Amino acid sequence: xxxxxxxxxxxxxxxxxxxxxxQDPKTQQQNAKAFIxxxxxxxxxxxxxxxxxxxxxxxxxxxxxxxxxxLKRDYVKALETAKPFAERKDSDIQAYxxxxxxxxxxxxxxxxxxLYKTALKKYPSSGVLYNEYGExxxxxxxxxxxxxxxxxxxxxDPNNSGNYYNAAKFYYMSADKTWGLIYGEIFINIESxxxxxxxxxxxxxxxxxxxxxxxxxxxxxxxxxxxxxxxLGLMQKHSSTISAGVTPESLTTLRARFLLDWYDxxxxxxxxxxxxxxxxxxKMGLFDAYNQWMFGAASNPTAYQQWTSAHxxxxxxxxxxxxxxxxxxxxxxxxxxxxx
Numbered sequence: 201x202x203x204x205x206x207x208x209x210x211x212x213x214x215x216x217x218x219x220x221x222x223q224d225p226k227t228q229q230q231n232a233k234a235f236i237x238x239x240x241x242x243x244x245x246x247x248x249x250x251x252x253x254x255x256x257x258x259x260x261x262x263x264x265x266x267x268x269x270x271l272k273r274d275y276v277k278a279l280e281t282a283k284p285f286a287e288r289k290d291s292d293i294q295a296y297x298x299x300x301x302x303x304x305x306x307x308x309x310x311x312x313x314x315l316y317k318t319a320l321k322k323y324p325s326s327g328v329l330y331n332e333y334g335e336x337x338x339x340x341x342x343x344x345x346x347x348x349x350x351x352x353x354x355x356x357d358p359n360n361s362g363n364y365y366n367a368a369k370f371y372y373m374s375a376d377k378t379w380g381l382i383y384g385e386i387f388i389n390i391e392s393x394x395x396x397x398x399x400x401x402x403x404x405x406x407x408x409x410x411x412x413x414x415x416x417x418x419x420x421x422x423x424x425x426x427x428x429x430x431x432l433g434l435m436q437k438h439s440s441t442i443s444a445g446v447t448p449e450s451l452t453t454l455r456a457r458f459l460l461d462w463y464d465x466x467x468x469x470x471x472x473x474x475x476x477x478x479x480x481x482x483k484m485g486l487f488d489a490y491n492q493w494m495f496g497a498a499s500n501p502t503a504y505q506q507w508t509s510a511h512x513x514x515x516x517x518x519x520x521x522x523x524x525x526x527x528x529x530x531x532x533x534x535x536x537x538x539x540x
Contacts, residue, residue, distance in 0.1 A: 225251040229261050236264070241272035259290055266298050270305065278302045286315055293319070293326050300332060312336060327353040327360025334366060343370070351536055354383070358529035361391040365400065372403050372410075375420050378428045379536060381407050386474055388494065389527040398497075405498040409446045412439055427535035430466045434458045448499055448507075452491040456482065473529045481518075489518035 223231070228251035235244035248265040252258065262281060269278035279302050285295040296319035303312035316333040323329060330353030338346040347370050353363035364387035371380030384404045388397055411417060417436040423429040438461075441454040459478050467475065481487040489511065496504030508515045 225255045225258065225261065229264060232261075232264055232268070236268055236271065241268045244268040245272070259285075259288065259292070259295065263295055263298055266302065270298065270301055273305075275302055275305045279306065286318060291322075293323055293329060296323075296329065297332065300336075304336065309336070309340065325356045327357025327363055329353075330356065331360060331362035331366065334363070338366070346370070354536075355534045358531060358533065359390060361387055364390065365396055368400055368403065372407055377407075377411050377417065377421055378431050381411065382431075382474065385494070386527075386529065389474070389477065390529075392522060392527075401494060402498040405446070405495050408442075408451060408495075411435060412442055412446065422537055425535070425537045427470050428537075430462075430470065434461050437461065448492050448495040448504070451495055452488055455491065456487060470535060472533055472535075473527075477527065484521075486514060486518045486521065489514045490522075493518065493522070 228247050232244040232247040232251070235241070235247065245265060245268050248261055248268065251261050252265065255261065262285075266278050266282035266285075269275070269281060282295075282299040282302050285291045285299045288295070296315060300312050300315055300319075303309070303315060313333075313336065316329060316336070319329050320326065320333070330349045334346040334349035334353070337343075337349065347367060350363040350367040350370070353360060354367060357363070364383045368380050368384035368387055371378075371383065374380075381404060384400045384407065387400050388404070391397055417439065418429070418432045421428060421432055423432065435454070435458060438454050438457045441457065442450045444450065455478065459475065459482065462475055463479060478487065478490075481490045492504060492507050492511075492515070496507060
C-alpha cells in the first residue's frame with residue numbers, strides 16, 4: 201500500500217510537470233499560487249521551478265518560490281532563493297519581507313537587521329517595514345529602538361495599522377497617558393474588525409481608567425509637547441464627568457465636552473483626523489453609538505447588547521457607516537515629540 205501511494209504521488213508530480221511544460225509562465229504561476237493556498241507546497245515548488253526555467257529572472261515567481269519553501273519549512277532553500285533579493289535593484293517591499301521572514305526563521309538577526317536598514321533606505325515611507333523591524337527589535341528586548349521605529353512608521357505612513365497597534369501597547373505599559381489612547385483609537389478605526397481590535401478596545405478602556413488615577417493628570421507627562429498639554433488639560437478640565445466611574449456613558453460625555461473645547465481652542469492649530477471623525481459623528485447624531493462600539497463590549501458585554509437592542513436604529517446606522525467608510529489619516533498630522 202505504501203509503495204502504491206508513493207507511485208501515485210510520483211505519477212501525479214510527473215503529470216503536473218508534463219502539463220506545466222505546455223503552459224506559459226504566468227499560468228504556471230497562478231497554478232502554483234493555487235497550490236500554496238491549498239497547502240500543497242511541494243507541487244507549488246515543482247511548478248514554479250519549471251516556470252522559472254522559461255523566465256529565470258522573474259521576481260514575482262522567485263518571491264512565490266521563496267515563500268513556498270518558507271511555508272514548507274525548507275529554510276535553506278528559501279534562503280538560497282531569497283538572498284539575492286537584497287542586491288536586486290528591482291526588489292520591492294514584499295521581496296524584502298520574504299527574505300526577512302527567512303532570516304527570522306533561521307535566527308539570523310544581524311543579517312535581518314542589516315536587511316531592514318537596506319530596505320528602509322530604498323523605501324523610507326514603508327510603514328510595514330518600520331513595523332516589522334520594530335517587532336524584531338522588540339523580540340530582542342530592545343524596546344527603546346522598537347518604539348522609535350513604530351513612531352517613524354506612524355509619521356512616514358500614517359495609515360499602516362501595525363505601527364499604531366504596537367505603539368499603543370507600548371505606551372499603555374509606560375507612564376504615558378496620551379499616545380496610548382490616541383494611537384489605540386486610530387488603530388481601531390483603521391483596523392476595525394479583527395482579533396487585535398478586540399484586544400486594543402480592552403486596552404483603551406483600561407487606558408482611560410489609568411488616565412484618571414490620581415488628582416493630577418499631567419503628572420510625569422511631557423507637557424512641553426503642546427499637543428499633549430492641550431489634550432491632557434481638557435481631560436483634566438472635564439474629569440468630573442467620570443467621578444462615578446469610567447463607563448461607555450461617562451466616556452461619551454467626557455469626550456463630547458472635550459471635543460467642544462478642542463474645536464473652540466485647538467482644532468485650527470492642531471488639525472487631527474481622529475477628532476474630525478468625532479466631530480462628524482456628533483453632527484450625524486452617532487457619537488453615542490460610536491462610543492458604545494468603542495467601549496461597550498470591553499466594559500460590559502451584556503449591557504452593550506442591551507444598549508444596541510434599545511437603540512437599534514442608531515446602532516445599525518453607525519455600523520453601516522463604519523463598515524462602508526475608509527478611515528484615512530492625512531500626512532503631516534504628527535504631533536509626537538521626536539525621539540532622539
